[in-house]
Amino acid sequence: MSNAVTYELIHQDTRTRARRGRITTPHGTIETPVFMPVGTQATVKAMKPEDVEATGAEIILGNTYHLYLRPGEDIVREAGGLHKFMNWNRPILTDSGGFQVFSLGKFRKITEEGVTFKSYIDGSKHMMRPETSIDIQNALGADIIMAFDECVEYEAEKPYVVRSLERTTRWLKRCKDHHQNTEQQSLFGIMQGGMFKDLRRISAEQIVDLDLPGYAIGGLSVGEPKDIMLDVLDDCVDYLPKEKPRYLMGVGTVDYLFEGVERGVDMFDCVLPTRLARHGVAMTSHGNVNIKNAVHQRDFSTLDPECDCYVCRNYSRAYLRHLFKSNEILSSMLLSEHNIHFLVNMMKNIRKSIEEDRFVEYKKEFYDKYGEF
């Protein structure tokens, strides 16, 4: 049975594990390394799809947990799937609900069968099994669907992490057996194992054995200190097959994107750029700019002199500050568009630096300009 999603390695950096590649999906190709904007409830918040497209974004995320609770997968299926429903005709990846159930729902209990939880919307009780998550993702129709897993919280005890990763592997087998739509949608497995490198290796061996089209590194970016995250990442990227995409879930700060690329990660996602935007924070080549600060009141210069996005070409910091202070909807729209453009463009420049074997130099140049993280 052929896979919907395939990966080709285009160039391996000669001095680091950074690599340039291309993912092919039924809705188009994705140049990697790639940052994927998050569209949790069938929209990248405060942005029209054509504006998301204009940033150069090639793939966005949807969330099984949110769309199951509202509007319900049946409505999305009847609309012709998530692409049609939200008018996004490029690739989509849906997260499985694993992380959201644990981090959002007041979850009641986890058993071998699945997870019972309470809806964050109306407190109603629900049960999500691996098979349920696959059924929902099949109805949504994303090109890449994620396995239903348990994202273990930071500082979980090792014995619990072992039991959890073993169950996550059993759930992955159930997801794979239940997922029939492999020519239109590719299932990615998710590595767990907490902050324990030996458990990460065990998890990777178990999930790679299932020979899936791609793999994610889960269970990170869950509040652990940066040095621990990078130490775990140092080893666990290489536990995954070189010939398939490697996806680090929930990462979207400038430094973690560079550090992940340097270690061979191909795909990243995070709500950070759009959430920062709604709080009046712009990501720029000279660090974050908090637009509400008084210093910008009469600053008629552009947000980021090194950005060529629509926002930076047409609006001043003074105007953007006015919009935010006035609680205007346009504030979130413009800052979100800039922040997504900033990260997508940064990844485009990273890809170019890898092709030209100057990723190390580009990272240093970017860090020197950006200031402290």
Ligand SMILES: N#Cc1ccc(CCNc2nc3cc4nc(N)[nH]c(=O)c4cc3[nH]2)cc1
């Ligand atoms: N603003 C903001 C902001 C909000 C949250 C975060 C942390 C995101 N971290 C994160 N997302 C994840 C999704 C995940 N999905 C699944 N299915 N499994 C994971 O282990 C997993 C781990 C994750 N870790 C980072 C920035």
Ligand SMILES: [Zn+2]
């Ligand atoms: Zn801009």
